[in-house]
Amino acid sequence: MDKQASPDHPDATQVASIGTPINLILISLLALLIYLRLRPRTIPTAPAAPPPTVFRVFTPPELTEFDGTANKPIYFAVRGQVFDVSPGRNFYGPGGPYANFAGRDASRGLALGSFDESMLTEDLQGPLDPLKDLDEGQMEALKGWEERFLEKYLVVGKLVPVGSEEVKEKK
Numbered sequence: 001m002d003k004q005a006s007p008d009h010p011d012a013t014q015v016a017s018i019g020t021p022i023n024l025i026l027i028s029l030l031a032l033l034i035y036l037r038l039r040p041r042t043i044p045t046a047p048a049a050p051p052p053t054v055f056r057v058f059t060p061p062e063l064t065e066f067d068g069t070a071n072k073p074i075y076f077a078v079r080g081q082v083f084d085v086s087p088g089r090n091f092y093g094p095g096g097p098y099a100n101f102a103g104r105d106a107s108r109g110l111a112l113g114s115f116d117e118s119m120l121t122e123d124l125q126g127p128l129d130p131l132k133d134l135d136e137g138q139m140e141a142l143k144g145w146e147e148r149f150l151e152k153y154l155v156v157g158k159l160v161p162v163g164s165e166e167v168k169e170k171k
């Protein structure tokens, strides 16, 4: 006597029908969905912040450290503002055409369009160059440079003479 298939006892053809191609696709999709849900995720990290720029007070001797010879940024001062001109290393770095300005108060040289040594403040311990003797044209030229640098470079500090109150405050 043949055994009759009943709902409680599925026959071999019913069991095999679970493995139809469409079911296999559905099972694969389900497995993929579960995997996508549960897979370990890489935690998104924020891009590294640029190094903080600290606005500081420089005296002329301190500024000379930043002339591009050591492994440090290159700074120069224009009308009391200290610019980080490191991106212009080709201009201001050692051997560059304007290396004379690196680490110094470049104001007078820029105003007069001269690279002469006498343009640079001689006594680094003394007062800052007051630039009082510049004529209108020279002052305009200097301000033109200043505007260009303000657009191009970061101001990282202020140039003050040795012994100024502002130097004492920072200590």
Ligand code: HEM
Residues within 6 Å of the ligand: 085, 088, 091, 098, 109, 110, 112, 113, 114, 115, 152
């Ligand atoms: C023969 C005369 C000169 C020539 C042919 C000349 C040529 C140049 C050239 C081609 C540049 C690059 C410009 C750029 O890519 O943005 C430059 C930049 C510069 N020049 Fe001259 N220059 C001369 C005289 C001077 C003088 C007399 C001064 C001031 C004393 C001066 C100060 C500068 C400075 C400071 C920069 C760089 C500006 C920056 O950082 O973007 N140049 N020069």
